[in-house]
Amino acid sequence: MKISRKEAETIFLAKNLDLIAQKLEISQAEARAVQAKYWPNPTLSISEVNLWRTYDIEEQPALIRNWGKSTQISAEIEQVIQTAGKRRKNIELQKIEVEGEKYELQEVLRELKKTLRNTITEILYNQEQQKIYQGQIASIEKLTKSYNNQLNLGNISKAEYVRLKAQEIEFKKKLVSLKQEIEEQQVELKALLMLPSQTYLEISDSLVxxxxxxxxxxxxxxxxxxxxxxxxxxxxxxxxxxxxxxxxxxxxxxTPDVAVSIGYDRGGNIMKDFIGLGVSMDLPIFDRxxxxxxxxxxxxxxxxxxxxxxxxxxxxxxxxxxxxxxxxxxxxxxxxxxxxxxxxxxxxxxxxxxxxxxxxxxxxxxxxxxxxxxxxxxxxxxxxxxxxxxxxxxxxxxxx
Structure with missing residues (x-):
């Protein structure tokens, strides 16, 4: 598969999993920023519900049809109010974290682009070396064949033939080493571009x-x-x-938060249907x-x-x-x-x-x-x- 530098970068930007994962980190940070805008939910509590009738009870009006004349119940709704601008400041903090994740994406992109471009340069470098050695191998094979014929005819010494053959083997060994290096670089490049393992990439550009x-x-x-x-x-x-x-x-x-509550009590005190307001807060005496x-x-x-x-x-x-x-x-x-x-x-x-x-x-x-x-x-x-x-x-x- 032939591919140019520009095509490789286009595929990289679209398919690289590290970039996709980092973009999801941004989405997660944005979700946390949205969550920070919500107020805490109010708390509803129901208590003091009697499950059976006791003696000497003062009957009360029924709640549902004939049920509830001897039932006591207490209910309360409480809402926490954040003070000193905590909610606003937390929203601003989450927005800063969203910015941070965007910078993290840029850093990941910077690192990976450097790796991608240098890997392509290394492959181009080895491709050019391959061309040099392939050309020399093709040439020296002809010379070796010719010298082998001359050796058989007794026109040259065996030492000359062996010297030429040794050079041919040396070139072929170098070519094998280059192919092994390119194979290692292929692994890294395919991982960056998310291409199948069976793909073999050839960079179409020249090393300039x-x-x-x-x-x-x-x-x-x-x-x-x-x-x-x-x-x-x-x-x-x-x-x-x-x-x-x-x-x-x-x-x-x-500054402690304030909890405001409103409660209802049926049959729990001198009033048959009592509705009252309440406020609670921590006292910042020990922990400031x-x-x-x-x-x-x-x-x-x-x-x-x-x-x-x-x-x-x-x-x-x-x-x-x-x-x-x-x-x-x-x-x-x-x-x-x-x-x-x-x-x-x-x-x-x-x-x-x-x-x-x-x-x-x-x-x-x-x-x-x-x-x-x-x-x-x-x-x-x-x-x-x-x-x-x-x-x-x-x-x-x-x-x-």
Whole structure:
């Protein structure tokens, strides 16, 4: 199955289970915010119901037809009223938690996008290596077959044939190792895209240098953007807001809630049908919630330190990744545009001269090592530039 980078990201955004699960976390937080808006339910209690008639009872009017003349009953409805704005503050706290879950989604997305893009880069890198070794294997197999015929005719020594055959086996072993590496990368990529296990993915893009030109003048701007966009920093800032709101709630908890009640009593006192009002509340004599208030204050200080730490970490990461990118870019600029095609042309020339025995096996093998080594330098540079570019987007917190 051939797939491009853009197609992979589209599938990833639509199907990745980690993203779907995190979106459900947001929905759960929104449900808690809705729940926080409701008042506590009133409490209904019924008591003092006699199940049989006692002696010396004072009969009362019937409740239902002839029933109830000797029945006593008491009922009460109680409603708790939250004081000091506890309900409003709790609603605001739940809204802050919804924001926090949204930032968590952005952080999960940032982490997974980096993993996805770097995995695709690794697969492209190994695909390009495969092409190099497959080309060399096809070429050297022809040479080995030709040398085997010459050996049988007694025109060359066995040592020359063995040296060529050893190189062929070495290339094939390297190709097997590359396929094993790609297989491991396939597992990770298919897990990110939620594709069936039998699917084999081939990335249709080529491994090229990043198109965007980066300048050191942008570093300060990236640092400011990171403070506004990096999800881990936004999560820390959200925790500060959460801690501050929690302190408000803990201070409000010093004020006891009030319970208002209305009760009805039939035959329980000097009045036959008594209706009365009542109010109850805790007396804040022993517990003034001091411990929870102190803990909330310390949580604010801790969250501020966490935010400061994440900001410093962000600045250091941006500078470090950018420097690595520039160093690798300087190496890439040393490579001439036509250098790779020149290498390919020289390889064809050396293979032809080797077949015609114009150059020795030692010269051919020496150039073959040089060719593969330089090809790998070019591929390594492209891979590293792509990875550093993606890491830079990761530490800035947005696509550049």
């Amino acid at each position: 240098m990043p198109e965007k030109q980066l300048s050191e003048l942008e570093v300060t701007q990236w640092m400011e953007k990171a403070k506004e966009n990096r999800p881990d920093i936004m999560i820390s800032k959200n925790k500060e807001k959460h801690a501050a709101k929690n302190l408000e709630i803990q201070n409000a908890m010093k 919630n001091k411990g929870n208030i102190q803990e909330a204050k310390l949580e604010i200080e801790k969250s501020k330190l966490e935010t400061r730490k994440n900001m410093m970490k962000s600045d250091n990461e941006i500078v470090s990744v950018f420097r690595n990118y520039i160093r690798t870019q300087q190496v890439s600029q040393e490579i001439d545009e036509n250098y790779e095609s020149t290498l390919d042309g020289l390889l064809v020339s050396h293979e032809k001269n080797f077949r015609l025995r114009n150059i020795s096996m030692l010269e051919y093998m020496d150039f073959l090592d040089t060719y593969i080594g330089n090809k790998m330098i070019i591929l390594d540079t492209k891979k590293e530039l792509n990875q550093y570019y993606e890491n830079l987007q990761y530490v800035v917190g947005q696509d550049l």
